Amino acid sequence: MTTHIPSYQLDDHKFLGFAASVLLGLNREDSPIDAKINNELNMLPMHAHFLESVIGAPDLYAGGLTGMQIAWRRGPRTLGLTADRTETRLTLRTRPPLCSAGASSLERADDGASSDPDYLWKVELHPTRAAVTGEPSATWEQFEASLGALLRVWAWQLPLLFGSEETTECAFNLVNHADGGRLLVVLQSKYDGLLIMLGDRPGTAVQSDHETVKTMTDRGWDRLIPLLNAWEAWFEPSPASATAAARLVVSELRHRGATSPGDISLSDPSRSEHGYLSLPGLAVSHKEVCR
Numbered sequence: 406m407t408t409h410i411p412s413y414q415l416d417d418h419k420f421l422g423f424a425a426s427v428l429l430g431l432n433r434e435d436s437p438i439d440a441k442i443n444n445e446l447n448m449l450p451m452h453a454h455f456l457e458s459v460i461g462a463p464d465l466y467a468g469g470l471t472g473m474q475i476a477w478r479r480g481p482r483t484l485g486l487t488a489d490r491t492e493t494r495l496t497l498r499t500r501p502p503l504c505s506a507g508a509s510s511l512e513r514a515d516d517g518a519s520s521d522p523d524y525l526w527k528v529e530l531h532p533t534r535a536a537v538t539g540e541p542s543a544t545w546e547q548f549e550a551s552l553g554a555l556l557r558v559w560a561w562q563l564p565l566l567f568g569s570e571e572t573t574e575c576a577f578n579l580v581n582h583a584d585g586g587r588l589l590v591v592l593q594s595k596y597d598g599l600l601i602m603l604g605d606r607p608g609t610a611v612q613s614d615h616e617t618v619k620t621m622t623d624r625g626w627d628r629l630i631p632l633l634n635a636w637e638a639w640f641e642p643s644p645a646s647a648t649a650a651a652r653l654v655v656s657e658l659r660h661r662g663a664t665s666p667g668d669i670s671l672s673d674p675s676r677s678e679h680g681y682l683s684l685p686g687l688a689v690s691h692k693e694v695c696r
Contacts, residue, residue: 422459438497442599449475449488449565452495456486464530466679468562469523469686470554475566475576488565525555525686526575528679542666542688549655551688553592556647559593566640567595567679575682576675579654579689583662588672589654590635599640599650602633624660 442452442594457463471475472489485496542548561577578594590602603626613629621629626636638653638660640646670690674682684691 423629437499438495440495441468442493442495445489446488446493448485449473449486449493450567452493452564453486456484460484462495462530462679464680465527466518467524467527468558468566469525470558471523473558473562473566474524507584523686525551525558525684527685528575528677528681529683530680532572541690543631545655548666548669548688549651549674552654553648553651555684555687556593556599557644558587559642560599560647563593563595574675574677577682577684578672579658580670580672581626581658581661581663581668582670583664583668587661588658591650591654593642598642599646601638601640601650601654603636624647624656653690 413671438484442448453463456477460477460479463475464478465474467474467476472487474485474487476483476485478484481499487494487496542551563575574592574594576590579589579591581587581589588604590600590604592600592602594600594640613631618629621636626640627638629636638650658669666689671684671687672691674684
């Protein structure tokens with residue numbers, strides 16, 4: 406049975422404190438909690454900051470097409486702040502033991518804190534398994550759609566989930582195995598927008614002659630950075646820019662010899678004080694890296 410609690414005012418942290426005490430085992434309340442906090446999405450960072458001051462750093466950040474989540478795990482209990490474009494909710498639940506008949510197959514594979522199948526990305530402080538991606542795409546259209554969806558939700562969600570921090574970034578590399586392992590770097594900064602960088606093959610230098618520069622700028626690249634031996638393209642954090650960035654990535658991969666998404670793999674998803682990045686919504690194979 407779920408405890409339904411009325412909505413609380415924006416400046417009222419009593420309920421958040423109550424939920425935190427249950428999570429920490431300081432309160433005997435055992436019923437799951439599902440409560441709407443407010444309708445203002447921009448208040449999510451304030452609520453998360455308060456809970457972090459009481460409980461400690463979150464164990465999970467996650468986001469998808471319909472919403473986002475910050476979660477704290479303590480033993481069998483998971484406290485989650487979830488938000489979509491219309492409201493913010495606080496949930497608290499206790500997982501059944503993994504060996505019990507009541508544990509779902511998903512909970513046996515994961516603790517269920519981000520079990521929504523629409524989640525495209527996760528950052529976990531203590532991941533229970535290696536970084537994962539979605540099923541590799543069969544077509545370029547599918548791969549471009551999955552990359553565009555990921556970049557669009559990042560533009561919306563990173564500023565909200567990571568609050569007032571100045572330097573939060575999520576990044577990963579795409580490796581073009583049809584072009585000698587050339588790396589294409591995708592980096593989304595919370596405030597500075599989206600940066601795509603294209604290096605040359607290992608051990609070679611980026612060509613900088615006039616014809617090459619014109620060709621690359623015509624294809625959508627902004628400039629050559631000789632010091633980094635790479636081309637870059639910058640996009641403002643917006644849905645339209647995310648779609649354009651995904652189009653540039655796919656176009657460049659194909660220009661560089663990739664005949665299908667099977668020639669591409671993901672490597673080196675970012676790590677930070679918040680945890681390890683996984684991309685379950687990105688339809689590309691993942692090249693394992695040591696952690």
